[in-house]
Amino acid sequence: MNPRRSISSNPASTVKSRFTNGFLQALLRINRQRITSTTAYTPREIFRGYLRVKIAADVSMASAIGSRRAWSRAILRKVRSHGRDGAQVRRMSFLAMRKRNLYGNIKCVEDAGFHQANVLRKLVPGGEAMDMCCLLGETAHYIKCLKTQVKVMGRIAEVFST
Amino acid sequence: MEPNPGTLAGSISIRPDQEETGFESLQFREEIQRLIAVPPENASSFTALLELPATQAMELLHSPPSEDGDPAPLSSDSLHGISDDHKSYISSFNGNPTFPSNKALIERAAKFSVFASGENSPETSSVPSNSSANLEKVKSEPAETDSNPNSSQPLVSDPTVESKTQRSAKRKEREKKGKGCTKKSKNETSQDAQKLPYVHVRARRGQATDSHSLAERARREKINARMKLLQELVPGCSKISGTALVLDEIINHVQSLQRQVEFLSMRLAAVNPRVDYNLEGLFATESGSLVDSNFPSMVAPLVCPEIPFSGSRQHYQQQWHFDALQQPLWGREEDSQTFITPENSLLSYDSANSASLHSNQLKMEL
Numbered sequence: 392m393n394p395r396r397s398i399s400s401n402p403a404s405t406v407k408s409r410f411t412n413g414f415l416q417a418l419l420r421i422n423r424q425r426i427t428s429t430t431a432y433t434p435r436e437i438f439r440g441y442l443r444v445k446i447a448a449d450v451s452m453a454s455a456i457g458s459r460r461a462w463s464r465a466i467l468r469k470v471r472s473h474g475r476d477g478a479q480v481r482r483m484s485f486l487a488m489r490k491r492n493l494y495g496n497i498k499c500v501e502d503a504g505f506h507q508a509n510v511l512r513k514l515v516p517g518g519e520a521m522d523m524c525c526l527l528g529e530t531a532h533y534i535k536c537l538k539t540q541v542k543v544m545g546r547i548a549e550v551f552s553t
Numbered sequence: 554m555e556p557n558p559g560t561l562a563g564s565i566s567i568r569p570d571q572e573e574t575g576f577e578s579l580q581f582r583e584e585i586q587r588l589i590a591v592p593p594e595n596a597s598s599f600t601a602l603l604e605l606p607a608t609q610a611m612e613l614l615h616s617p618p619s620e621d622g623d624p625a626p627l628s629s630d631s632l633h634g635i636s637d638d639h640k641s642y643i644s645s646f647n648g649n650p651t652f653p654s655n656k657a658l659i660e661r662a663a664k665f666s667v668f669a670s671g672e673n674s675p676e677t678s679s680v681p682s683n684s685s686a687n688l689e690k691v692k693s694e695p696a697e698t699d700s701n702p703n704s705s706q707p708l709v710s711d712p713t714v715e716s717k718t719q720r721s722a723k724r725k726e727r728e729k730k731g732k733g734c735t736k737k738s739k740n741e742t743s744q745d746a747q748k749l750p751y752v753h754v755r756a757r758r759g760q761a762t763d764s765h766s767l768a769e770r771a772r773r774e775k776i777n778a779r780m781k782l783l784q785e786l787v788p789g790c791s792k793i794s795g796t797a798l799v800l801d802e803i804i805n806h807v808q809s810l811q812r813q814v815e816f817l818s819m820r821l822a823a824v825n826p827r828v829d830y831n832l833e834g835l836f837a838t839e840s841g842s843l844v845d846s847n848f849p850s851m852v853a854p855l856v857c858p859e860i861p862f863s864g865s866r867q868h869y870q871q872q873w874h875f876d877a878l879q880q881p882l883w884g885r886e887e888d889s890q891t892f893i894t895p896e897n898s899l900l901s902y903d904s905a906n907s908a909s910l911h912s913n914q915l916k917m918e919l
Contacts, residue, residue: 421822440822441822443822444818444821445818448818449814503795503797504796504800506797507800507804511800511804523776527779527782527783528782530807531783534786534806534807537807537810541813541817551824
């Protein structure tokens with residue numbers, strides 16, 4: 392059993408604990424922000440609040456992973472370049488695709504999983520610039536981290552609603 | 554007296570030749586030693602291995618000095634033994650300058666991390682045909698490396714030890730490969746007698762042996778290995794056969810996980826302002842219980858956001874894309890069209906029992 396620990400002490404070693412701490416801090420921040428602003432029940436406000444929590448979850452997960460994985464780097468890149476215009480974002484995705492065709496293998500249309508690979512690329516963050524091999528590896532790690540995220544968030548929701 | 558000058562003259566005439574050959578042999582010996590000196594500087598195992606075939610290739614290209622027992626000392630000795638053998642080869646050297654092709658051999662051998670052994674050619678066939686045959690042989694045999702880099706690593710690291718034990722296996726392998734490669738079958742069968750201590754990698758029967766298909770095969774094996782990993786991660790995927798179906802399953806799983814995250818974040822966004830924050834206790838219990846708690850597989854649908862906008866409910870449900878999870882519960886909420894008070898909104902529908910419990914607790918809080 393883990394002893395009591397606050398957020399500021401003990402460096403957490405597992406991804407799960409890092410994610411938990413980061414996410415709870417973010418939730419606190421969001422909540423304080425919501426209390427100071429108007430308590431809005433309009434659909435727009437609720438949707439915005441939901442978006443904030445979702446982005447907080449993704450970013451805290453990516454920060455828990457760090458720069459080790461391509462998908463976490465892609466998430467952090469997206470968040471940091473949030474202010475850029477859409478044209479630049481589209482340009483970057485086009486460049487990423489070209490890079491993949493250069494270094495990866497182009498002759499994959501006739502392979503078995505080409506269409507699914509395209510869908511998977513859209514799902515996994517940063518998947519545009521990956522060839523099939525890296526894509527599968529990143530998907531495996533991403534699935535693992537998503538499972539952890541769902542577990543932790545479910546538990547938090549449970550605790551909050553009791 | 555006359556034969557003496559003749560013999561003397563003959564001896565004199567012979568000696569310059571010997572001197573010349575000695576001088577040439579010195580030159581070539583220097584070149585050879587330079588060639589040999591270069592690979593060990595790299596300090597990588599396969600270039601150390603290169604030494605063996607370099608000398609062997611040389612021996613093949615030029616007139617083979619002796620055929621018996623030469624592979625044995627070569628294989629058993631380390632680099633020092635090779636240099637001794639070099640001198641013996643050089644002494645019987647004809648001075649045939651085929652070093653460029655030798656270097657091409659070395660380059661080609663260096664390109665493929667593991668290369669197969671050619672045989673020692675006991676025949677004194679013409680050098681060009683021999684060199685071309687050897688080039689073909691060395692080219693195709695490295696190209697026949699099985700896409701199994703893991704097995705090649707120990708092979709590369711212990712070439713001398715393994716070469717002996719593998720010779721019989723190599724003979725069988727070569728015969729196997731001979732079936733697949735018709736191009737050099739003649740040369741192979743003729744040179745099957747003796748083997749050089751090259752490292753063999755098994756090629757499967759009937760498979761192409763050029764470098765492109767090698768790389769393709771390696772890539773395919775990598776992809777297959779990762780697909781197996783993914784199949785283990787995704788539940789219910791191990792029974793499915795076929796790449797496309799497995800990928801479909803993986804896509805579904807990723808999508809469902811992402812939707813679950815979205816649902817939970819919506820729920821947390823709704824729950825947030827209502828919670829009475831007891832920070833220390835909350836985080837302590839949270840971090841303690843996270844490790845050993847089982848996440849209930851049911852995700853409770855969000856109730857709160859439905860209150861203010863019952864009219865726009867359809868719109869938001871389309872946005873949430875909830876078709877994968879908990880449809881009956883949503884459907885029930887939708888049909889009932891009841892306005893739910895903020896207190897009841899915090900009820901989670903994990904189980905019917907807990908719902909009533911939660912409502913009691915909330916009423917007590919308020």
